[in-house]
Amino acid sequence: MQYIRKISDYMIAGGIGVMVLVSMQGCDQKDENKNALADAAKTQGALVIVDESATGEYKIAEEYPSSTTRVIVRKPDGSERILSQTEIDALVKEEAKKIDNNTSPLTNSNMNSGQMGLGGILLSSIAGGMIGSWIGGKLFNNPTYQNQRATNYSSPQAYSRSTTSFNKPMSTSSTSSTTKSSGFFGSSSGSGSSSSSTSSSSVPSSSGS
Amino acid sequence: MLYVEKIKPLSKEFLESIGFYWHTDADQTSYVVDELVLVSTAEVEAYYEAANTLYDMFVEAGQYVIDNNLFHELNIPFNLVELIKNSWANDVHWHLYGRFDFAGGIDGKPIKLIEFNADTPTSLYETAIIQWAMLKANGMDEAKQFNTVFEALKENFKRLVVLGGNTEDFAEYYDGWKILFSSIRGNIEDENTTRLLQTAANEAGFHTDFAYIDEVGFNGSEGIFKGDENFEFWFKLVPWENIAIEEGDLALLLDEIVREQKAIILNPAYTLLFQSKAFMKILWDLFPNHPLLLETSYEPLKGKKQVEKRAFGREGANTIIYDTDMSVMAKVEGDYGNFKPIYQAYVELPKDVEGKSYQAGVFFAYEACGLGFRRGGLIMENFSKFVGHRIKD
Numbered sequence: 001m002q003y004i005r006k007i008s009d010y011m012i013a014g015g016i017g018v019m020v021l022v023s024m025q026g027c028d029q030k031d032e033n034k035n036a037l038a039d040a041a042k043t044q045g046a047l048v049i050v051d052e053s054a055t056g057e058y059k060i061a062e063e064y065p066s067s068t069t070r071v072i073v074r075k076p077d078g079s080e081r082i083l084s085q086t087e088i089d090a091l092v093k094e095e096a097k098k099i100d101n102n103t104s105p106l107t108n109s110n111m112n113s114g115q116m117g118l119g120g121i122l123l124s125s126i127a128g129g130m131i132g133s134w135i136g137g138k139l140f141n142n143p144t145y146q147n148q149r150a151t152n153y154s155s156p157q158a159y160s161r162s163t164t165s166f167n168k169p170m171s172t173s174s175t176s177s178t179t180k181s182s183g184f185f186g187s188s189s190g191s192g193s194s195s196s197s198t199s200s201s202s203v204p205s206s207s208g209s
Numbered sequence: 210m211l212y213v214e215k216i217k218p219l220s221k222e223f224l225e226s227i228g229f230y231w232h233t234d235a236d237q238t239s240y241v242v243d244e245l246v247l248v249s250t251a252e253v254e255a256y257y258e259a260a261n262t263l264y265d266m267f268v269e270a271g272q273y274v275i276d277n278n279l280f281h282e283l284n285i286p287f288n289l290v291e292l293i294k295n296s297w298a299n300d301v302h303w304h305l306y307g308r309f310d311f312a313g314g315i316d317g318k319p320i321k322l323i324e325f326n327a328d329t330p331t332s333l334y335e336t337a338i339i340q341w342a343m344l345k346a347n348g349m350d351e352a353k354q355f356n357t358v359f360e361a362l363k364e365n366f367k368r369l370v371v372l373g374g375n376t377e378d379f380a381e382y383y384d385g386w387k388i389l390f391s392s393i394r395g396n397i398e399d400e401n402t403t404r405l406l407q408t409a410a411n412e413a414g415f416h417t418d419f420a421y422i423d424e425v426g427f428n429g430s431e432g433i434f435k436g437d438e439n440f441e442f443w444f445k446l447v448p449w450e451n452i453a454i455e456e457g458d459l460a461l462l463l464d465e466i467v468r469e470q471k472a473i474i475l476n477p478a479y480t481l482l483f484q485s486k487a488f489m490k491i492l493w494d495l496f497p498n499h500p501l502l503l504e505t506s507y508e509p510l511k512g513k514k515q516v517e518k519r520a521f522g523r524e525g526a527n528t529i530i531y532d533t534d535m536s537v538m539a540k541v542e543g544d545y546g547n548f549k550p551i552y553q554a555y556v557e558l559p560k561d562v563e564g565k566s567y568q569a570g571v572f573f574a575y576e577a578c579g580l581g582f583r584r585g586g587l588i589m590e591n592f593s594k595f596v597g598h599r600i601k602d
Contacts, residue, residue: 015412016227016359016405020342023226037228037404038419064412164367164380164414180426180434184459185393185447207392207399207447208331209484209523 015064018047018072025082045069046127046166050118051154052076058121059154063162069127073118088122092132095119099138109144116152124152126166211246211315211559211567213596216347218243219339227342228405229334231398234592241339246567246582246598252315253355253580253600256569259320259501260309260577266499267325270491271297271482282507283485284520284549286453292464292478302467302477303369305406305444306330306362306574310589314569316559321503322492323553323568324518327483328476329448332595333358333402336572336581340597353600354580359409361578366413368575369442369473379414387416388475389433389440393447394421403446410444422447427462432471442473449481450521487520487551504554509535514555519548525590530555539587558587567596 016037047066051059054076061074071083083091095117098104105111106120122128123139132139139145153159218239224232234240274283275297280290296302308330314320337358344351367376370383390407392399403419410417418435422445426434433443445452453460466472482488489505496502504510509517509531517529526543558566561584568589572579585593 016338016408017341020227020338020345023223024342024346037401037408160377165412167380167383167414178428178431180428180431181458181462182426183423184425184427184456185451186423207396207451208329208402209326209448 015047015066018049018064018066018070021072021080022070022082025080039067042067046125046130048072048122048125048127049074050121050125052118058116058118058152060121060125060152060162061154061158063125063127063158063166065165069130071122071127088131091117091119091122092128092135095123096132096135096138099135106139106145106148107142109147121152124149126162211561213242213244213246213561214599215244216343216349219343219346223342223346224339227338228401229339230401234594236592238594240594241335241343242584242594242596244596245340245343246315246596247601248315248355248580248598249602250600255320256311256314256355256571256580257577259311259314259322260571260573263309263322263325263501264573266492266496266501267327267483267488270488270495271479273495274482274488274491279491283482283487283491285481285485286450286460288457288460288464289449289453289478289481292460292467293481295464295467296474296477297479300372301369301473302479303365303372303473303475304477304480305365305369305475306333306572307476307480307483308332309571309573309577310583311569311571312556312558314559315567318557318559319500320569321556322489322501323503323556324486324489325483327480329446330572331398331402332570332581332583333572334405335595335597336570336579337362337405339595340581343597344599349599354598355600356579358572358574358579359405361572361574361576362406362409363413365574366410366415369475383414385416386441387418387438388442388444389425389435390417390419390444391422391425391446394423399446403444406444406446415442427459427466429462429465430469430471432466432469440472442475444475448521448523449478449484485520486518486522486553487549489553490551503556506552507549509552510554514538516553516555517550518553519543519545519550521545521548525588525593528588528590530587541588541590568593 045066045068047064048060048071049062050073051061052073052075071088072080073083074080095104099107102108104120105116106123123132150159221232232240275294307325307327309325310323312321312323341351341354341356344354364376367379371378388410390403392403407417407419420435433440463474490507493502493505512533514533515531519527522543522545525541527545529540530538532538558568560566565584566586568583570581570583571577580598582596582598583589583593584596
């Protein structure tokens, strides 16, 4: 049965699922005129969901492009916690120290990756690359790190999903000098397909069916 | 009989924080009901199978319509016929998503297809996100829901590139093609439904952007633009028949753009065949007495309770329910009276203890992927409510 599964809830609802969780935990900035979906579609950051096992090991369960970078840790009992920026910074700083001392499994292949702490897991994620970018070449050009990354995801699928959704080329725009027609269904024409002309957001009438 | 359970509702503040602004109807009642329909796994499986079976039947009947030139019978505007044929003929015009509306299935009665909203279906946000959030907010097992709508959409966006191939190979074949998402300015429900789809495409790995339809530039030989940026794909949450009837010049431009292979439009023009309620008559001709279908005719049925609908009516408008003696049982006025009428055998919708009727909506994106319910009177219309569901076993 493909549609009823015990899978990560975030996989069902993606980055929006995480947005729902963030809102439920009251961590979001309230802004009257904000279009949360318009924000969700912007992708300067990443949302990372980390699973903690009963034995204290961490794996990246899901990772999505997102407007802001957020890390959610899911405990063995299923409860979820959003890491604060201070916690993230501290974790990354701590891992950076280990990298310098060559005691991080991220860069030292003799270390057991099972000992990878939350900081190490975070730096394996794409979000980690963003928040830990100051570590720079120490990490990203290191072959151990490159090998290690894929194994820190909960499944090959989770890794594949992550890389696919972050692999978007920032394509260049092709320009055209030809004349284009526009203004169709413009607000002035009054011919909107919307069955209601009301500007109220509360009436569920739309072009849809 | 259908059973519902009361739950703690999601607050308006919460709903707005996740972009769901159409939570209150004009009469100030909540559009999302604070109850869940209880369904069994077997009932969910039956809905799933029904939608998948019907989609195959739609495709077969679509080919029949094209082969026999039945566009007029379906009330298809003449200026879209070539575009429909063109989009049908080529696999790259991939059908992104649609929604089947069903009677039965939850009350011990057989599932019957009422119609297929194949072009611009809404209640997407409610089905994919809101009802899932309701389970989550009430501490219920969120996997106990027939709802992989968002994931299925992501997968189907990938199929725009891999087509029949493995969606895992998307990154390998994706070459930077961009999707522009558009809706009409001034309707937040349309806009956020569109942005939800944009988010799914984004997560699938596409480069995307959004522009209101009045901002989009069209050139027959060059394609579709936002400013000077050219887009290979264009998603429009605007019904094809509205483009044909209200913006004839745009229909001509789109016809040329598709013919010149300058852009692919989502949902494809051929979804208008499926969208036409007159298509139900074609299905009945091809699959007479099929258990999932209701008898449908272009003429009033003889001596039967029946429903008169218009080929491209929306939100229940211009719908009349007749009793066996053709006396009117229920009627909703509307603006779609110029479209062709069709007559469909009446079937009673499942009812709860209070006598309210429920219509099941099953989303389809390559396969059936999610269930949601509309609740109302005899005719589902603009003031029908959305009711989420939970699998009880």
